[in-house]
Amino acid sequence: MLAIAAAIVFGLGLLLDLLDASLGAGVSATTFLLLGLLLLALHQAGVGTAGWRGGNWRRRR
Structure with a gap:
């Protein structure tokens, strides 16, 4: 989700620059x-992911 927000922010920045x-x-x-x-x-640090294991929270045994 943070990567999508970053893409939107980069797009707005590009428009402002142009x-x-x-x-x-x-x-x-x-x-x-x-x-x-x-x-x-x-996003790369894992903030905002589902669970501590990067989305594998359903596979707990």
């Missing part, structure tokens, strides 16, 4: 890039 737009003080395409990288890092 349109040379800014959403106010301190919010730019670079902000969206860094937020997307944070979401990808959390």
